[in-house]
Amino acid sequence: MKKNPWWRGLAIGLFLVYMLVPLAATLLFSFATRWDRSIFPEGLTLSWWQAVMDRRAFGLTLKNSLSISLAAMLFSVILVTPTAYWTHLRLPKAKPLVEIFTILPFGVPGVVLALALIRCYARFGGAIVYSPGMLVAACMVIALPFMYRPVVNALNAADVKTLTEAAHSLGAGWIATMTRVIAPNIMHGIVSGALLVFSTVFVEFTLANLLVGARFKTFPIYLVEFTRFDGRQASALAVISFLFAWATSLAVLWAMGRVDREREGALGAR
Amino acid sequence: MEIVPIGTVVVSSLRDGNGQPTLANFSRALSPMLRASFVNSIRLSVITAVLGVVLGTLAGYAVMNARSRFFRGAATALADVATNFGGAPLAFAFIVTLGSTGIVTLLLSRLFGIALYPGFRVYSISGLVLAYLYFQMPLMILLIQPSLRGLRNEWREAALNLGASERQYWLRVALPILSPSLIGGFLLLFANSYGAYATAWTLTGPDINLVTIRIASLIRGEVQLEPGTADAMATISLLIMAVCVVGYLWSNRLSQRWKR
Numbered sequence: 205m206k207k208n209p210w211w212r213g214l215a216i217g218l219f220l221v222y223m224l225v226p227l228a229a230t231l232l233f234s235f236a237t238r239w240d241r242s243i244f245p246e247g248l249t250l251s252w253w254q255a256v257m258d259r260r261a262f263g264l265t266l267k268n269s270l271s272i273s274l275a276a277m278l279f280s281v282i283l284v285t286p287t288a289y290w291t292h293l294r295l296p297k298a299k300p301l302v303e304i305f306t307i308l309p310f311g312v313p314g315v316v317l318a319l320a321l322i323r324c325y326a327r328f329g330g331a332i333v334y335s336p337g338m339l340v341a342a343c344m345v346i347a348l349p350f351m352y353r354p355v356v357n358a359l360n361a362a363d364v365k366t367l368t369e370a371a372h373s374l375g376a377g378w379i380a381t382m383t384r385v386i387a388p389n390i391m392h393g394i395v396s397g398a399l400l401v402f403s404t405v406f407v408e409f410t411l412a413n414l415l416v417g418a419r420f421k422t423f424p425i426y427l428v429e430f431t432r433f434d435g436r437q438a439s440a441l442a443v444i445s446f447l448f449a450w451a452t453s454l455a456v457l458w459a460m461g462r463v464d465r466e467r468e469g470a471l472g473a474r
Numbered sequence: 475m476e477i478v479p480i481g482t483v484v485v486s487s488l489r490d491g492n493g494q495p496t497l498a499n500f501s502r503a504l505s506p507m508l509r510a511s512f513v514n515s516i517r518l519s520v521i522t523a524v525l526g527v528v529l530g531t532l533a534g535y536a537v538m539n540a541r542s543r544f545f546r547g548a549a550t551a552l553a554d555v556a557t558n559f560g561g562a563p564l565a566f567a568f569i570v571t572l573g574s575t576g577i578v579t580l581l582l583s584r585l586f587g588i589a590l591y592p593g594f595r596v597y598s599i600s601g602l603v604l605a606y607l608y609f610q611m612p613l614m615i616l617l618i619q620p621s622l623r624g625l626r627n628e629w630r631e632a633a634l635n636l637g638a639s640e641r642q643y644w645l646r647v648a649l650p651i652l653s654p655s656l657i658g659g660f661l662l663l664f665a666n667s668y669g670a671y672a673t674a675w676t677l678t679g680p681d682i683n684l685v686t687i688r689i690a691s692l693i694r695g696e697v698q699l700e701p702g703t704a705d706a707m708a709t710i711s712l713l714i715m716a717v718c719v720v721g722y723l724w725s726n727r728l729s730q731r732w733k734r
Binding site for chain 2: 211212213215216219220222223225226227229230232233307308310311312313314315316318319320322323403404407408409410413414417424427428431435438439441442445446449450453454457
């Protein structure tokens with residue numbers, strides 16, 4: 205087979221440069237003293253990081269974002285896992301319908317969703333529409349596919365039907381079957397889904413900005429405010445945000461990779 | 475949680491302030507300035523989707539055929555993470571990189587004497603194209619990889635044995651097989667770009683004329699207009715998105731044909 209590695213190498217090189225330069229630039233920028241006259245920063249400092257961490261709003265917005273993400277993650281796990289299991293086992297006919305529901309969030313821009321929620325629930329008063337609770341619910345809608353997909357993939361892989369029948373014939377009730385047989389077997393799917401929900405909601409800006417805005421500042425809102433008046437400290441915040449995204453994504457890959465290895469191991473043992 | 479609110483918007487886009495059916499909201503939503511926002515949004519989405527499909531497919535092919543297994547894994551992980559980046563941090567990273575005192579801007583002008591400014595501005599539509607590609611291209615890499623893996627070596631060997639050139643193989647065999655996936659990828663990337671808000675808002679501010687920015691400023695009450703206007707704009711957007719989603723599902727089914 206003829207190889208033409210020159211354009212492949214070039215493509216990969218350009219791709220990597222394009223993907224990595226903005227990250228490296230932001231990281232360097234957050235440590236640089238002054239960097240608008242010369243090619244290299246005139247010095248390195250930790251003071252931007254210090255300044256940004258010292259603000260009270262930093263801890264507050266981080267806490268707000270974490271609680272929103274954790275709440276959305278928890279409710280997604282509690283709601284989506286049994287639903288996926290139930291449709292998988294009992295209502296295979298409803299599957300296409302549920303699949304469409306999970307594609308829909310892709311087709312509804314965040315701005316439109318925010319508008320729709322405001323219009324629909326406005327009659328219950330601003331206290332409900334513009335509340336963190338509404339934000340959690342809205343985030344769950346956009347994060348639904350991220351939760352549903354991995355769980356369904358895990359269900360497909362685990363032969364849930366046999367497991368359920370076995371559990372029942374051994375006298376386990378529904379709750380025991382769910383929590384002690386099914387859940388451990390699809391745990392990697394639940395964990396990946398939950399992490400994806402977490403990372404999606406953590407960086408969510410559109411809904412947070414339009415639904416709660418200044419009343420309940422999340423980390424991304426805080427970051428955008430900073431980009432308007434202090435680039436250095438904003439770059440430190442952006443780096444934190446990137447690190448969060450990387451950490452959760454790597455955790456997802458790790459969770460999935462572990463399953464692959466387990467499967468390989470199981471095959472080898474046979 | 476999803477259907478009811480969206481239904482409310484569609485219904486209220488067809489009503490005036492007194493609840494009477496009307497199309498006035500739509501005619502307002504298609505006034506010259508707002509119509510321009512649709513044109514801008516669609517143009518931006520088409521450009522980033524086409525570039526994303528082409529570059530993402532090339533990069534995806536190059537990554538997939540890389541020799542080192544570790545590199546393939548790492549590049550896929552990078553694409554995976556970058557797809558979810560977007561938003562404020564991404565926009566800011568581009569300001570730092572290509573802004574008026576950005577790092578690449580400085581490097582180019584000091585080392586090569588190329589002045590990016592004022593000919594190019596990162597805070598404009600062309601800046602948005604660059605920033606959007608940062609999540610469009612990786613998304614395409616992830617979308618196209620299963621189809622690229624589905625291209626069997628036997629097909630290529632068969633074509634070459636029958637006297638086809640490398641170029642003929644790509645044009646006559648590989649591309650037709652890939653085309654449903656490419657179309658599906660285009661539609662998904664289009665929708666992805668059309669709905670993006672945070673990146674545009676951080677990078678260019680509220681003055682850029684895009685649909686999502688307009689709807690958001692109507693929600694925030696920065697612009698005084700009939701409330702129905704936002705609903706009408708949202709409804710038109712939903713129609714555009716519906717075409718994308720349906721087209722995507724259809725192309726997905728077509729591409730399954732070759733995966734037996």
